Amino acid sequence: MSDPSLAGADEAPDCIPSPRAQTVVGVGVLLVAAGMAFGALQISSEAGYGGVGPNFLPWLCAVVLAVCGAWLVWEARTGGFREASDPGGQPRADIGPFVWVSTGLLVNAALIGTVGFIVSCTVCYVLAVQGLRRAGRQPLAGTPATWAKDVATGLLISAPVFWAFTQFLAINLPGLTETGWL
Incomplete structure (x- = not known):
């Protein structure tokens, strides 16, 4: 008797996009690479510390993206993607978690100049984690204890990052006060 887990192993799953759609994705990646290369052209190439100019990383990213796009x-x-496996997950997009994560990113961008890095990144973290908890259908996603834990974790991540950049690396990030510590 044959193993049922191997049934259909040679067949491509129904949810894998057609080669035409896969080509569109590859061309999209190539267009992003071209956009990054165009942006890198706008950056000065004067060599800085270590002989590397400020446009090195954008060019590196553009080249890597172009190679990946060409490969796709x-x-x-x-x-087509012959070795692609079933991606799993839900058959349709779950809009609610997407909105939570997107809101976190947008709120961070909107608030970082007024309430500072630590507070805005904490809010971004809390909203994004709530979205991910909801996407994972976690039963305690909206409880006050979970929100408190997420706020504490967000602060424990964003504050040391802020201090490392402002105090040790002397990189200015927006703060809540002029002291450089908040």
């Missing part, structure tokens, strides 16, 4: 297009045009 090649894979798609030569038969």
Whole structure:
């Protein structure tokens, strides 16, 4: 008797996109690489510390993205992603968690100049984690204890990062006060 877990192992799952859609993704990655390369052209190439200019990292990212995009297009045009497995997850997007995470990012961008790095990043963390908890269908996602734990964790992550950048690396990040500690 054959193993039922191996049934259909040679067949591609129904949810894997067509080679045409896969090609579109690869071309999209190539366009992002071209956009990054165009942006890198706008950055000065004067060599800084260690002989590397400020445009080195954008160029590196553009080249790596271009290689990945070309590889994706090649894979798609030569038969598609043959080794792709079922991605799992929900058959449809869950909009609620997406809204939580997106709101966290947007609130962070909106507040960072007024309430400072620590508070805005903590809010971003709390909202993003709440979205991820809801995506994972965690039963205690909205309880006060979970919110308190998320706030404490967000503060324990964002405050040392802020202090490391402002006090040790002398990189200015927006703070709540002029002291450099909050």
